[in-house]
Amino acid sequence: MKPEKTTKNRRVGVIITILSLCAMVIIFEFCKINRNVTLFIATEIIALIIFLVSFALTFIKTGLWQFTHKSLKKLDEREIALTSKSLRIAYAIFTVVILFLLLSLAIFNAAIDVVLVAALILLAHILPASVIAWTENEE
């Protein structure tokens, strides 16, 4: 497969994974407000399946997840430099996301719930690998 196509596929995978993660949080909040358990179960399962499939194809199959979660001792110098760069970018993105969320929650006077926190933890772990998937041709 051509490197450009691989990069494009990875970027699509990153977008689908993050959007499905956002969808799970939005569905949860929406169903909580409307107290609709049936709709919640049906749509949440669909979003979860999309998330798991895209996550597996984009991060697990390509080795990106393992790459950003390996011990530094198992990486060579280029990989360490790449991981460091991706962590720096991911940290900046995550900070902006958190600030935006806190601001939104403060404006709408909403509470932080477990699903949102879980999604943010997942996002924090996915972001460094997403940055690599977005910027690198091969890994």
Added chain:
Amino acid sequence: MNDKINNKIRRWRFERDEMTQEELATRAGVTRQTIIAIEAGKYAPSLMLAYRIATALGVSLDEVFQYFPEETG
């Protein structure tokens, strides 16, 4: 900085009975992707790694890597 480091890894691999990138990577203690990146000029290795690659290819450092400083003035 626009300093450049060129390399002749591909040529020396060829001289060494078409040594594969995987084999060179194993000998230098890095991944094949790192050798690919260095060979393509996308990554400038540290001095230590440059020596390891040169040793793995059985030549001196300056036979593999050439440094071209940024032209000033």
